[in-house]
Amino acid sequence: MRPATHQRLHEPLHSAIDYALRLHTAVGRGAELCLAKEQAVLTNLALEVPDGGADPAFRGARYALVCWLDELFICHSDWADRWSERKLESTLYGGNDRAWDFWRQAKLAAAQTDDDALGAYYLCAALGFRGEMRTDPAALNSWFDQTRTRVTRHARQRTPQAAGSRRRRAGAPLRGEARLRRMLAIAAVVTIALAPLATYAVMQRLLA
Numbered sequence: 001m002r003p004a005t006h007q008r009l010h011e012p013l014h015s016a017i018d019y020a021l022r023l024h025t026a027v028g029r030g031a032e033l034c035l036a037k038e039q040a041v042l043t044n045l046a047l048e049v050p051d052g053g054a055d056p057a058f059r060g061a062r063y064a065l066v067c068w069l070d071e072l073f074i075c076h077s078d079w080a081d082r083w084s085e086r087k088l089e090s091t092l093y094g095g096n097d098r099a100w101d102f103w104r105q106a107k108l109a110a111a112q113t114d115d116d117a118l119g120a121y122y123l124c125a126a127l128g129f130r131g132e133m134r135t136d137p138a139a140l141n142s143w144f145d146q147t148r149t150r151v152t153r154h155a156r157q158r159t160p161q162a163a164g165s166r167r168r169r170a171g172a173p174l175r176g177e178a179r180l181r182r183m184l185a186i187a188a189v190v191t192i193a194l195a196p197l198a199t200y201a202v203m204q205r206l207l208a
Contacts, residue, residue: 012045017065017127021036024077028077042069058112063101063102064121066092068094068129072127079092106122
C-alpha cells in the first residue's frame with residue numbers, strides 16, 4: 001500500500017478507536033450523553049476509514065471498526081438496549097450479521113496484497129470483538145496465533161526511518177500511525193488473555 005493510502009487508514013482508525021474507548025468510559029461513569037449525537041460522531045469517524053475499494057465482496061477496515069463499535073456498546077455498556085435498536089451496522093450496511101461476517105471479512109482481509117485491513121480486524125478482535133467466536137475459544141486462539149506475527153511484523157516494517165533519528169519528547173502524546181502501532185503492540189500481548197472489559201481498561205490506561 002502506498003504511504004498516503006496507508007496513512008488514510010491509520011489516522012481515522014486510531015481516531016475512532018480512541019474516541020470510542022473514551023466514550024465507553026464516560027458512559028460507564030454515568031455521564032449524561034446523547035446517544036444519537038455520539039453515534040453520529042462515530043458514524044462520521046467510521047466513514048473516514050477506508051472500505052474494501054473496488055472489491056464489492058470486501059468491506060475493508062471500516063466494517064471491522066463498525067462491528068467492534070456495535071459489540072462494545074451492546075454487550076459491554078449501559079447503552080445496550082438503546083444501541084441495539086439503532087446499530088451502526090444496520091445504518092451503514094443494512095444488516096445485522098457482525099457475529100459471523102466479521103470473521104468472513106477477516107479472511108478476505110488476509111487474502112489482500114497488504115496487511116493493513118487485516119491489522120484492523122486483528123486490533124478490533126484484540127480489543128474484545130468476539131461474535132460467533134465467543135463460544136469457541138480454541139478457534140479464536142488459533143486465529144490470534146496465525147494473525148499476530150503477520151500484522152505486528154507489518155507494523156514494525158512501516159515504522160518511518162526518521163523515527164530512529166529523534167526521540168519523542170517525554171510526555172508528548174503518540175499520534176497517528178505511531179499511536180496505532182502502539183495499539184498493535186499492546187494487542188499482541190493482551191489478545192484473549194483478558195476478558196473484553198479488562199482489555200478496554202488496559203488499553204485506556206496504556207494509551208493515556
